[in-house]
Amino acid sequence: MSQSKFKSNQAIQLNTNILVTPRLLRKLENGWSGHFNREVVPILIECEDMFAPLYSSKPNSRPSTPTYFVLGALVLKDLFGLTDEELEDRIAFSLDFQYALGTVSLDHQPINQRTLNRFRAANSLYTRE
Numbered sequence: 358m359s360q361s362k363f364k365s366n367q368a369i370q371l372n373t374n375i376l377v378t379p380r381l382l383r384k385l386e387n388g389w390s391g392h393f394n395r396e397v398v399p400i401l402i403e404c405e406d407m408f409a410p411l412y413s414s415k416p417n418s419r420p421s422t423p424t425y426f427v428l429g430a431l432v433l434k435d436l437f438g439l440t441d442e443e444l445e446d447r448i449a450f451s452l453d454f455q456y457a458l459g460t461v462s463l464d465h466q467p468i469n470q471r472t473l474n475r476f477r478a479a480n481s482l483y484t485r486e
Contacts, residue, residue, distance in 0.1 A: 377452075377461075390457035397432065398459060401425040411479040422467040427476045429458050430468055441470045 377385075385391055402425045411424075433454060434444040447454045448466045455461045 385456045390453040393457040
């Protein structure tokens with residue numbers, strides 16, 4: 358019997374340099390993700406001020422994930438009929454989702470289920486008040 362090279366709790370280092378060929382870049386730019394990035398994201402960025410009351414005015418207590426990114430992720434979640442977990446996986450592993458949200462160059466995608474839940478809770482509380 359051979360032993361596994363890695364233990365289940367041991368991290369595996371992957372090469373995260375993504376080579377995007379000109380053909381793939383054209384597909385991204387001309388596909389749904391390019392449209393979303395060019396047309397939807399700027400609108401969401403303009404809407405960020407509307408959500409300012411959800412957060413503290415103190416800069417050090419504000420969330421590290423931009424509001425437009427959370428909003429964009431939630432729009433994609435609804436468009437594709439995803440669960441929070443599926444959304445998190447798509448943003449982490451799918452180039453088209455990263456391109457749509459403008460995060461291809463980031464080493465770490467700034468979203469998880471906790472981020473989504475906190476945004477929903479803050480929005481719900483503000484709406485009730």
